[in-house]
Amino acid sequence: MQQVLQWEGKSNAITSGAWSDQHPVFDTLIFGLFYQIGDWVGSPAFGVALYTTAITATSIAVLVYVVRYLARSGASRRACLLAYGFFCLFPLVPIYAMAMVKDAVFLPCFLLFSVQCLEAARTRGANLATPKAWILISILALLVSLTKKTGIYTVTIACILTMLVVAGRKARLRLAGTVLASAIIMFLMLPGILFPLCHIEAGGKQEMIAIPLQQSALLLKEHGDELSQADRDVFEGILEPDAANKFFWPAVDPIKGTHWTAQREQSLKPFLRTWLRNGVKYPTTYLRAYFLLEQGWVAMPNQAAYESIYSGMRPAYVYTRASLAPNASDSGLPVSSHALFYSGLDQGFTWLNEQFFLQPWFCRAFWATWLPFMQCYLAVRRLRARTMSWNQAAWLIPMLATVPFLWISGSSVSYEGMRYVIPMVFIAPIGCALFTVERENRALRVGD
Structure with a gap:
């Protein structure tokens, strides 16, 4: 909402009307353009609906591509079907895949970039031999950096981890070039040239x-x-x-x-x-x-403590709001006539969180820590048993590049903190499915 207000030049919680880099400027541009399209036809709400349709279609296409990649990489049919079913049925996926929030723009870019890193690891860097493939991963790395403030650091970690398992000096240099190009744009060109020219305020x-x-x-x-x-x-x-x-x-x-x-x-x-x-x-x-x-990120929610400060909400679960934000009217968006319906969605989601047989799966700690720990433990066991190569273990790179930023965030239990863990929810099926890939030839195993 603050980004839409900045697009309109209105006072908001961050600035007096100027654009700010506190939220990604690229996302502000995307939201503003859709909002402007709606304004041109007489209804900003139409622009929001158009954005929602576009980002939902994009997310669907990317998730289908991810499942196809899993199948092409040798994951079992059952694992691919389970991943597909998870993307279709787990409530948090559609909620965040269609939201007008910066994380919704980041997620498709992050998933596509992750697949390129996985493919580089799987082929030992052979897929980076062509300029076309190198340009593709570089563009995706830049999009990841532009759509989230910590994106450039995620790109850096992912590329460094990928460099450890690819073969050949050329592939490593190209991955290093990908990081360098993104860093130059994010740390030099944008704050040093573009922001001053466009009177964009630096984030605090x-x-x-x-x-x-x-x-x-x-x-x-x-x-x-x-x-x-x-x-x-x-x-x-x-x-x-x-x-x-x-x-x-x-x-x-x-x-x-x-x-x-x-x-x-x-x-x-x-x-x-x-x-x-x-x-x-x-x-x-x-x-x-x-x-x-x-x-x-580590513990099941303390119900009594959260109820006393959040008036019945269960913020440490994977909870989010479906209803319109209270300050939506400031940007010219109409108050929905279906407010009771959206409030019912919120209450229904809270009810799901409270059911004992669903609590572990709706607990943030499961996605942020428990499942990643289990994946790493399984990978270490298979590496020691030589039933998995380092290239297969590299399929955990997207998760390993994301986890550190949970632990430097300023929130883990409020509903706002859900944005930080949602990438872990989206990439979890990838690592799980790729554990079903049959063992590689002995020539690819550790020590051979």
């Missing part, structure tokens, strides 16, 4: 230091009287006003805010020094603040 640095900010707020809350006045001044100069009382264990937004001011920029270096120094003195406070934020 509070997003990168969200966890230290949260830890500092808890430190002020629990040990403020023990800190020196100088340390308190440093913390209070970069945190949101009254941060100690605003501390909210499941979310960092009340602490970090949405704006990066000149005062905060000036306080950054002193803050980092003060934060590090106090981390040595109060390690348990820092650890508690961190794991309170990230607990949703």
Whole structure:
């Protein structure tokens, strides 16, 4: 919603009307163009509907392509059918595949890029021999970088892991060139040339230091009287006003805010020094603040605790809202006449989360940690038994490139945090299905 408001030049939670790089500018451009098409025909809602149709069709095509790739790679027929059924029936897939949110644009690009990395690993880099294939993976890498703020880092990790299993200097150099090209565009060309020309504001640095900010707020809350006045001044100069009382264990937004001011920029270096120094003195406070934020990735939800702060919602499950956001009317979108229906979807989804036989599958920890851990464990066992080659183990690359960014996020239990885990939900069937590929020839095994 903030991106649509920026497209219209209206005041929003991030800027006074200018575009901001806090959310990917490429996504803002896509949402704005569809919104503008609707405005031209007299109804912004038509533009939103057109976008929803387009992104849904794109997602369907990409998911079908992924299942076909699994079959072509030798996955069992049963595994391919299960993956296909999962994409068709698991409720979170269609919800996020058709949403007007940056993650919906990112997911098709990420899946296609992941397939190219898997194919490079499967063929030991042979598929990168042609310029056409290299250009394709480079374009997909750039799209992944443009559609999510952490996308460039995902690309870097995935390409480095792929370089470890491909054969030949040429394939490795081409993967390195893919990373370098994306990095030049994302770190040099966009912020150094395009953003100043288009008067696009840089995203606030509070997003990168969200966890230290949260830890500092808890430190002020629990040990403020023990800190020196100088340390308190440093913390209070970069945190949101009254941060100690605003501390909210499941979310960092009340602490970090949405704006990066000149005062905060000036306080950054002193803050980092003060934060590090106090981390040595109060390690348990820092650890508690961190794991309170990230607990949703490892633990089943604590029902009583969440009910008391979220009014009955089950945020640490794979929950999302189907109903229209409260500020949708600010952008000119009409209030739906089917609000009760959408509210019913929300309640129905919450009910599904609560059923004991479905709770593990709707728990974020299952997709974020439990299933990836099981996949890695199985891969290690098969590698040690020499029933799997490193090229087959490389089929876990998309998951390994995604997991680290869960653990630096500022939310794991709120409904907003669902966006961070949804790529894990989409790629989970890929790794599971490819474990059914028959063992390769002995010449491809480890040690041969």
